[in-house]
Amino acid sequence: MALAVLTVLTVLVALLAPWVLRRRVLSVLVVVVLVAVVGARVPLPGGSWPPSGWVAVACDVGQGDALVLRSGPGSAVVVDAGPEPELVDRCLDRLGVTRVPLVVLTHFHADHVDGLAGVLEDRAVGRVVATRVLDPPSGVAQVTDALAAAGDPAAVPAPAGTVRVGDVVLQVLWPEPGPVTDGAGDGSSANDASVVLLAEVGAYACS
Structure with a gap:
């Protein structure tokens, strides 16, 4: 239904645009309305964020x-920390x-670990x-320094198999088990070696 309405509106805009553009006052009014609509906040269910009973948030x-x-x-499992500590905090x-x-x-990579x-924090x-x-190596050093400053244990390789943390069940799909390695040293091998997870939270699953 929503797609049909959007299609009809798109066709109407295409048909009426030349007529509207020939009328300066009407054109300005349309632009003002569009700016107001695009800039308006979409109302959230229940009027607040996060919604009650949230399961996963990006x-x-x-x-x-x-x-x-x-x-x-x-309590939550956090997968990656973004580039800025303030934002994830x-x-x-x-x-x-x-x-x-x-x-x-x-x-x-920095956009995954620099916010650790x-x-x-607290x-x-x-x-x-x-x-x-x-x-x-720069990302590894960033993680090492952040954990040391917080007095937390150093990071360890993700375990193979399945891990349960409260309501979250994580299955580590990649990389395959093996020794710790330094990689290429320039970040080019980082993405191919990324940890890939299948996560189940209650009745929901994501990867």
């Missing part, structure tokens, strides 16, 4: 990734996350696991 961290999987009241605060029993760093200090953090390929 934090808005700009160019980067930070996924939060609810493992229990006030703010997201976790809004979600009410005070405990992070598991952090998974899929690989060591924000995850560690939260009880358990294990931090990552890919076994230590590339690029």
Whole structure:
């Protein structure tokens, strides 16, 4: 239904555009209305964010990734931390996350790990696991320094098989088990060595 309405509106705009553009006052009015519509906030169910009973949230961290999987009241598994500590910290605060029993760093590029200090900020953090390929070295150093500053244990390679953390069940699909390696050293091998997960949270699954 929504697609049909959008199609009809698109056809109407295409047909009426030449007529509207020939009328200066009407053109200005249409532009003002479009700006107002595009800039308006979409109302959320229940009027607040996050919605009650949230399961998985992709934090808005700009160019980067930070996924939060609810493992229990006030508790979540965090997959990657984005590029800025402040952004992921703010997201976790809004979600009410005070405990992070598991952090998974899929690989060591800056847009996935540089925000780690924000995850560690004023939260009880358990294990931090990552890919076994230590590339690029700058990202590895960033993670090592953030964990040391917080007094947390060093990151270890993600275990093979299935891991349960509260309401979250994680199956590690990649990389295959093997020794820790330095990789190419320039970050080019990082993506291919990323940790790939199948996550189940209650009745929901994502990868």
